[in-house]
Amino acid sequence: MDMEIKIEKLVFGGDGLGFVNGKAFFVEGALPGEKVLVRILIEKPNYAKASLLRVLEPSPHRIIPVCPYVERCGGCQYQHLPYPEELKWKEKQVLESFQQSLQFDLKLLSPIQCGKKEYGYRNSISLHRTTEKNNKPQRLSFIGRDNYSKVMIDHCMLAEDHLKEIFTAEHQLGRKEERRSFKLDEKNRIFTSDEERIYRIRAGNQSLWTSSIGFFQNNIPVTELIGKQLAAWVKAVKPTRFIDLYSGVGTFSLLSAATVPEIFCFEESVHSIGCARRNFKEANVPLTGVFTGKVEKTFPRFILSNQKPGTMIFMDPPRLGIASSLATLLSKEAVAENIVYLSCDLQILLRDLKHILTNNRYEIQAVVPFDMFPRTKHIEVLAHLQKKGGRHS
Ligand SMILES: C[S@@+](CC[C@H](N)C(=O)[O-])C[C@H]1O[C@@H](n2cnc3c(N)ncnc32)[C@H](O)[C@@H]1O
Known part of the structure; x- marks a missing residue:
């Protein structure tokens, strides 16, 4: 109708x-x-x-979208709106979602922060197989707005310029390779996910090692803004111990918490952990402990026998959020004075915060949205929780 x-x-x-x-x-x-x-x-x-x-x-x-593929490609949701309007609406969405899900005081929300570029900001792109013939080089595509069709494009407005050759080139995929990621290093050379290679990316004043098959943030200027915000909280609360859950290559420990007396990294990717060890060594920052494996297994075992006043937990899990068992542990035990949660999925963040806050041991101190993915629906949100009765940031 x-x-x-x-x-x-x-x-x-x-x-x-x-x-x-x-x-x-x-x-x-x-x-x-x-x-x-x-x-x-x-x-x-x-x-x-x-x-x-x-x-x-x-x-x-x-306004008229700048990208000719926008109708078919599922990547962008806001190209028909000027960027400042997109930011205004994203900030409102964070506020309303927090108000609906948690008893949230509007004063705790900071204005959304963004980088200088609304296009050309992505330093990595994943593209999908377009033909079933395994043995021939082929052009690769995005998955369409209908979640099914393959959209072949000549360029993507979100990708950094140095990636443009990947869209029109033919790529030889392996037999079982359904998609391939293309990532830029600090010298704008392209690394792909078909084999493990390590390369450097510059973030803040660090040149960090990362792996072609591990995770790295794909909007560096916004990563640096997040790092600055986290560093300000670290400076304010002066933790004795910084626990980086889902640490990747140690990006945020090194950008924001390098002066904390003890730093622990928990991460499942052996490739990322290998890079993290190198990154700490080169930065001359002591890494007190490293746990390779699933956070939901390694962290509870560690923390229940190693409680320490002044602990700050930073966690940046994948899109699916943290395991329910981990949220229960954090809600029951108040094992840290401060918990900072960085999420790229607003609904999952709210689910996990609600869970952590159930036993009333923590309260929200501040929430800062970041526009990590301009022109798309995604919003990155950093939330700072503090143990009730603790120091204020
Ligand atoms: C969103 S990334 C964040 C990485 C890092 N904080 C950064 O900024 O580069 C999530 C990381 O969690 C890791 N990971 C995913 N599930 C995990 C789990 N259950 N236990 C430990 N690490 C996990 C991934 O390998 C990835 O490095």
């Missing part, structure tokens, strides 16, 4: 939200203030998803 809707706001994910007879309608591509003609795609008792057929009254903010 087709119908007209007035759009009120942009919700997390980038859809426009409007109401008809009290029912919420989510419309991809529609902007606040617009009257749009939509067609219902999915209808549930209390909400519906609809596709945008026509903009009847456009928003004064509507």
Whole structure:
């Protein structure tokens, strides 16, 4: 069924939200203030998803996307909006999500921070196989907005310029290789995930070793902003011990906590841990302890027999968040005075914070959103929790 809707706001994910007879309608591509003609795609008792057929009254903010692939490629959600408006809406989404999920005081939210570039910021890109023929070189593609089709492109607006050759070149994939990642080093040379190589990336005043098959943040200027914020909290609370969970190559320990007397890294990738050891050594920062393996296994064993006043835990888990058993441990034991959680998934962050806060041992001190992935729906959020009755940052 087709119908007209007035759009009120942009919700997390980038859809426009409007109401008809009290029912919420989510419309991809529609902007606040617009009257749009939509067609219902999915209808549930209390909400519906609809596709945008026509903009009847456009928003004064509507712009033409710069990327010719935006309609088919699923990567960007905000190209039809000027960047400052995108930032404004992302900040609102963080605030509303925190208010809905936790008793959250608006004063605890800092303004969203962003880098200088809204395009050309990604230093790594993953592309997918396009043909089943294993033995022939092939061009690679993104997965489309429908989560299924392959979108072959000549360039991606989000990628750094030095990556542009990967989109038009043909690549020889291995038999079982479904996708390949391409990453830039500090000299703008390309490294790929088809074999393990280590290379350097510059972040802050560090030149860090990382692995072609391990993780590294893909927007360096914003990583540096996060590092500065974390360093400010470290300086304010003066921890005796910094525990870096999901440490990767030790990026945030080295950017923000190098002066803390004891630093421990927990990470499952042996490749990243190898690089972390090198990074600490070259930076001349003592690494007190390293635990390779799953955090949910190694960390509880360590912390329950090694409690220490003045502990600060920093955790930057993958998109799926932390294991429920780890959240339970943190909620029950108050094993640290300060916990800082960095997340690239707002809903997962809220799920985990809610869990950690259940036993009332911690309170939120501050929340800072970062626009790590401009023009896309994603928001990176840094949340600082402090043990109740502890020092304030
Ligand atoms: C989002 S990355 C963050 C890495 C690091 N903080 C950085 O900024 O480079 C998440 C890291 O967690 C690691 N990881 C994923 N699941 C894990 C687990 N269950 N236990 C330990 N490490 C894990 C990944 O290998 C990856 O290095």
